[in-house]
Amino acid sequence: MNWKWPAPHGETRIIQIDLDPDTIANTYPIDLPIVGDAKLVMEDLLVRVPEDFAAGTRAWVDEINVKRAEFWDVMSPFLQEDSIPLRPERVIEALNRHLPAPCHVVSDAGTPTPYSTRFLRMHDSRSKLVIPRFFGGLGYAIPAVVGAYFAAPKLRPVALFGDGSLGMSAGELETLARLNIPAVLIHFNNACFGWIKALQRVHAPGNSNDGTFSVDFGAYDMSKLAEVYGIRSFRVETPAQLESALEAAFSRDAPSFLDVAVESIADRLPPVFSWLTKVGADPEAIGAQAQI
Numbered sequence: 202m203n204w205k206w207p208a209p210h211g212e213t214r215i216i217q218i219d220l221d222p223d224t225i226a227n228t229y230p231i232d233l234p235i236v237g238d239a240k241l242v243m244e245d246l247l248v249r250v251p252e253d254f255a256a257g258t259r260a261w262v263d264e265i266n267v268k269r270a271e272f273w274d275v276m277s278p279f280l281q282e283d284s285i286p287l288r289p290e291r292v293i294e295a296l297n298r299h300l301p302a303p304c305h306v307v308s309d310a311g312t313p314t315p316y317s318t319r320f321l322r323m324h325d326s327r328s329k330l331v332i333p334r335f336f337g338g339l340g341y342a343i344p345a346v347v348g349a350y351f352a353a354p355k356l357r358p359v360a361l362f363g364d365g366s367l368g369m370s371a372g373e374l375e376t377l378a379r380l381n382i383p384a385v386l387i388h389f390n391n392a393c394f395g396w397i398k399a400l401q402r403v404h405a406p407g408n409s410n411d412g413t414f415s416v417d418f419g420a421y422d423m424s425k426l427a428e429v430y431g432i433r434s435f436r437v438e439t440p441a442q443l444e445s446a447l448e449a450a451f452s453r454d455a456p457s458f459l460d461v462a463v464e465s466i467a468d469r470l471p472p473v474f475s476w477l478t479k480v481g482a483d484p485e486a487i488g489a490q491a492q493i
C-alpha cells in the first residue's frame with residue numbers, strides 16, 4: 202500500500218525479520234531488527250509467546266476465519282459466473298479445481314497478479330506461487346517454469362501471464378517445446394496492456410480517446426503461436442472450452458498452451474487497493490470492485 206500501513210510513525214511497534222541485513226530499516230523506522238531465516242526466527246519466537254497472548258491470538262484467528270468464510274460466500278457468484286468474455290476470476294476458479302497438489306505456479310504482472318493472489322487456492326504446504334513483485338517485470342513466467350521444472354521435476358509447473366508478457370518472452374516457447382517441459386501455460390488474452398490501460402483510465406478519465414494511449418493490441422488467436430513450436434494449444438472462449446482444455450492440459454506429460462479470451466481489467470477494476478480508493482470505491486469492502 203505504498204508504505205502507508207502501518208503508519209510509519211504510528212503507535213504500532215515493528216519487528217523486522219530479514220535474511221539480508223542491508224534491507225533492515227530501509228523503509229520504516231523499526232523497533233527491533235532480527236537478521237535471520239524467517240522460519241527459524243519464527244520457531245524461536247513461538248516458544249517465547251506468553252500463553253495468555255496465544256489465547257487472545259486464537260480468538261483473532263477465529264475472527265479471521267469467519268471473515269474468510271464470508272469472503273468466499275460473497276465472491277462465489279462472481280467465481281461461478283459464465284459470462285463471455287470470461288472473467289479472470291472465473292479462470293482462476295476453474296484452475297483451482299484442476300491444480301494437482303503439490304504444484305508450482307508462476308504468475309506475471311498484469312491480470313494474473315491480483316486474481317491469483319486473491320483467488321488461487323493451494324491446499325498443500327509444498328505448493329508455491331511465485332510472482333516477481335519486486336519490479337514486476339513482464340515476461341517472467343514462461344521462462345521461469347523451465348527453472349521451476351528443473352528445480353522440482355515431479356511438480357507440475359503452471360504459468361499465468363497476459364498478452365503483454367507473452368509478447369516479451371514468446372521466444373521461450375521454443376525452449377519449452379525443445380526440452381518438453383510439461384508446463385501448463387495459461388494466457389490471459391485481453392488484447393491490451395490492461396494494467397496500464399486501467400491506470401490511464403483511473404488517473405485521466407474523460408480524456409479524448411477514452412483517456413487511454415498506446416495500450417491496445419489487436420485481438421489475436423495466440424494458440425496458433427504456440428502451435429508453431431508443436432505445443433498442444435487450446436483457444437478458450439467459453440466456460441465449457443475452459444473445462445475441457447484444463448482437463449486435457451493437466452492429463453498430458455508435455456507442454457500445453459491455453460489462449461483464454463478474458464475480460465479486460467481496464468473495464469472492471471480488480472481488487473487493487475489504490476485503484477479502488479482513487480475511483481471512490483471502498484477497497485476494504487469484501488469483494489470490492491468497480492466498473493470504469
Ligand SMILES: Cc1ncc(C[n+]2csc(CCOP(=O)(O)OP(=O)(O)O)c2C)c(N)n1
Binds near residue numbers: 313338391
Ligand atoms: C518488462 C516490463 N515492461 C513494462 C512493464 C510495465 N507494465 C506493468 S503491467 C503492464 C501491462 C501488462 O499487460 P499484459 O501482460 O497484457 O497483462 P494485463 O495487464 O493486460 O493483464 C506493463 C506494460 C513491466 N512491468 N515490465
